[in-house]
Amino acid sequence: MNTKESLLKEAGYWYNFDRMSYINRRAKKVFAEETVEDNTEKWLAARIAEPNTTGDWQFYDEPAVAVRRAFVAELENGRAAHG
Amino acid sequence: MVERRTVEDRLRSEYAALLPAMQRTRTEVETEVQHLVLRATLGLDQYERIIVRARLKDCESAVDALRRREKFGFFDADHLEQYSLTSLPDLVVFGFSPSRNAAWKRLTKHSSPELPVGSPTISSRSFSSTRDDGIQEISSGRKSRSCLF
Numbered sequence: 001m002n003t004k005e006s007l008l009k010e011a012g013y014w015y016n017f018d019r020m021s022y023i024n025r026r027a028k029k030v031f032a033e034e035t036v037e038d039n040t041e042k043w044l045a046a047r048i049a050e051p052n053t054t055g056d057w058q059f060y061d062e063p064a065v066a067v068r069r070a071f072v073a074e075l076e077n078g079r080a081a082h083g
Numbered sequence: 084m085v086e087r088r089t090v091e092d093r094l095r096s097e098y099a100a101l102l103p104a105m106q107r108t109r110t111e112v113e114t115e116v117q118h119l120v121l122r123a124t125l126g127l128d129q130y131e132r133i134i135v136r137a138r139l140k141d142c143e144s145a146v147d148a149l150r151r152r153e154k155f156g157f158f159d160a161d162h163l164e165q166y167s168l169t170s171l172p173d174l175v176v177f178g179f180s181p182s183r184n185a186a187w188k189r190l191t192k193h194s195s196p197e198l199p200v201g202s203p204t205i206s207s208r209s210f211s212s213t214r215d216d217g218i219q220e221i222s223s224g225r226k227s228r229s230c231l232f
Binding site: 065071 | 151153154155157158159161
């Protein structure tokens with residue numbers, strides 16, 4: 001397991017294979033696998049640490065409107081996230 | 084109210100439209116490769132084989148493959164038109180594999196210049212032709228045919 005995966009796992013993120021992303025239901029945050037790969041560990045640690053003040057699901061990177069709508073619906077139905 | 088067509092529905096429809104061209108391409112490429120390896124095949128010992136296979140990606144696999152290319156694994160339903168199965172590089176693939184090293188040697192010796200068979204290592208990666216052919220018909224922007232082993 002690489003450092004980025006360790007950071008995410010320790011912070012309570014689970015990898016969702018279908019959505020190719022790391023999800024934390026409690027923090028209501030989603031990191032696309034691609035975004036994790038494209039950024040540094042320092043960037044990732046900072047994004048994990050920052051509080052979600054949106055009151056909604058927070059995505060890194062923000063998806064298109066229709067994608068967000070479908071993803072959030074799936075998250076709210078509990079199908080896409082563990083924990 | 085009429086229900087909105089999904090990206091998947093549109094792609095399935097595209098698949099149905101592409102299918103005849105895919106089938107023609109499969110037949111064409113398979114026949115052509117069999118022709119190119121014919122001389123090597125005729126010289127094989129009874130326990131040796133050169134297997135030529137072609138396959139079409141099935142509809143749902145193609146749709147799934149396209150979806151997996153998207154970040155978060157969702158199609159953007161607001162932009163149906165940006166998706167096309169022709170962007171997949173492997174709608175039609177073919178491969179050939181000799182059963183033994185001796186068969187590879189025969190292929191190397193007898194193959195046509197159009198079939199760049201050198202060694203198992205090189206040949207097992209890819210084979211491409213620079214001519215326009217049936218693959219281009221179903222895979223826009225690609226001027227070469229590809230093969231997977």
